[in-house]
Amino acid sequence: MSDRFTALVLTRDEAGHTRAALSELSEADLPPEDVLVSVEYSSLNYKDGLAITGKGKVVRQFPMVPGIDLAGTVLSSRSPDYQPGQKVVLTGWGVGERYWGGYSQRQRVKPEWLVPLPASLGAREAMAIGTAGLTAMLCVMTLEQAGVAPDSGDILVTGASGGVGSVAVAILAHRGYRVAAVTGRPEGADWLRELGAQTIIPRDEMTQPPKPLERQRWAGAVDTVGGVMLARVLAETAYGGAVAACGLAGGSDLPTTVMPFILRGVSLHGVDSVMCPLARRQLAWERLARDLPRDALSGLTREVGLQDLPDLGEQILAGQVRGRVVVALASPD
Numbered sequence: 079m080s081d082r083f084t085a086l087v088l089t090r091d092e093a094g095h096t097r098a099a100l101s102e103l104s105e106a107d108l109p110p111e112d113v114l115v116s117v118e119y120s121s122l123n124y125k126d127g128l129a130i131t132g133k134g135k136v137v138r139q140f141p142m143v144p145g146i147d148l149a150g151t152v153l154s155s156r157s158p159d160y161q162p163g164q165k166v167v168l169t170g171w172g173v174g175e176r177y178w179g180g181y182s183q184r185q186r187v188k189p190e191w192l193v194p195l196p197a198s199l200g201a202r203e204a205m206a207i208g209t210a211g212l213t214a215m216l217c218v219m220t221l222e223q224a225g226v227a228p229d230s231g232d233i234l235v236t237g238a239s240g241g242v243g244s245v246a247v248a249i250l251a252h253r254g255y256r257v258a259a260v261t262g263r264p265e266g267a268d269w270l271r272e273l274g275a276q277t278i279i280p281r282d283e284m285t286q287p288p289k290p291l292e293r294q295r296w297a298g299a300v301d302t303v304g305g306v307m308l309a310r311v312l313a314e315t316a317y318g319g320a321v322a323a324c325g326l327a328g329g330s331d332l333p334t335t336v337m338p339f340i341l342r343g344v345s346l347h348g349v350d351s352v353m354c355p356l357a358r359r360q361l362a363w364e365r366l367a368r369d370l371p372r373d374a375l376s377g378l379t380r381e382v383g384l385q386d387l388p389d390l391g392e393q394i395l396a397g398q399v400r401g402r403v404v405v406a407l408a409s410p411d
């Protein structure tokens with residue numbers, strides 16, 4: 079096997095602008111972590127868009143190999159927990175932000191960041207899921223734990239055409255929930271219906287500032303947008319309902335009142351995938367292997383190469399990427 083391989087490397091120029099370029103690296107260039115992985119697939123998430131374009135200041139040091147997700151095969155390991163040949167998946171933990179990440183044909187990582195790939199998932203499927211899909215599953219698990227069941231009433235998913243939103247729609251529909259999908263892209267309504275959405279709600283309808291309490295419409299919600307939309311979701315959530323909030327695609331503020339909480343017993347749950355403890359992560363991956371139909375997953379996924387990422391980074395921040403994007407990293411010989 080050649081010692082040389084390709085990675086997307088971010089540098090910062092003298093003016094402070096982030097530059098992304100394909101570079102040839104060797105194993106000696108990689109961080110001195112314990113597990114060397116042959117990366118077969120990575121993926122594109124909103125946070126990767128922030129890193130690649132330099133717009134979000136998520137990268138803490140340069141040069142940086144971005145890519146918050148990776149899946150592949152262990153090549154060598156100094157950890158007793160992982161053996162050569164084992165299939166693994168990694169999401170979060172600051173990889174692709176603080177630590178070198180998945181946009182590289184090989185990467186060295188800490189064993190505690192890895193999850194063994196569930197036997198029924200391939201590396202490509204794992205990356206079609208990626209951080210976005212894991213987060214969607216964590217949101218669904220959060221709603222379940224809050225007592226939201228398929229017969230509780232309608233569930234709202236915001237940012238429904240995005241990575242987190244589209245996977246959340248597919249999982250919830252497969253679990254028997256009635257799903258309403260908020261989207262700013264009416265042309266994607268049929269696609270969202272194919273994923274399992276029963277109702278399509280235009281984004282404009284959900285971005286009107288709400289009264290403290292609105293008509294009770296939702297038993298639960300997965301919110302990837304934040305801002306006024308999350309405030310409206312809370313004001314429209316029915317008595318005893320729960321909202322899982324994981325994103326800020328529409329803003330990081332939350333112009334709400336306490337009324338939904340104190341008069342309707344609505345609960346707002348924060349969901350984080352980055353530092354999520356290992357046991358809950360493993361449970362979420364097992365649930366994803368079981369509760370996310372493969373035809374839905376393949377229908378919401380497209381494949382690109384490392385060279386496509388600079389353009390796609392801009393597009394995902396502009397809300398122009400639909401569903402999930404996997405990044406194929408052909409192995410060097």
Ligand SMILES: NC(=O)c1ccc[n+]([C@@H]2O[C@H](COP(=O)([O-])OP(=O)(O)OC[C@H]3O[C@@H](n4cnc5c(N)ncnc54)[C@H](OP(=O)(O)O)[C@@H]3O)[C@@H](O)[C@H]2O)c1
Nearest residue numbers: 124237238239240241242261262325326327328350351397
């Ligand atoms: N907490 C965590 O651990 C975690 C993990 C993953 C992601 N996230 C966050 O979750 C959010 C979604 O991530 P993602 O990877 O799914 O991103 P994404 O693929 O870009 O999806 C975001 C979606 O939100 C909608 N949207 C975009 N701009 C909007 C705006 N200004 N107002 C209202 N809706 C807007 C769009 O859907 P429509 O076109 O259908 O409206 C877009 O596709 C991001 O903020 C990301 O940082 C958090």
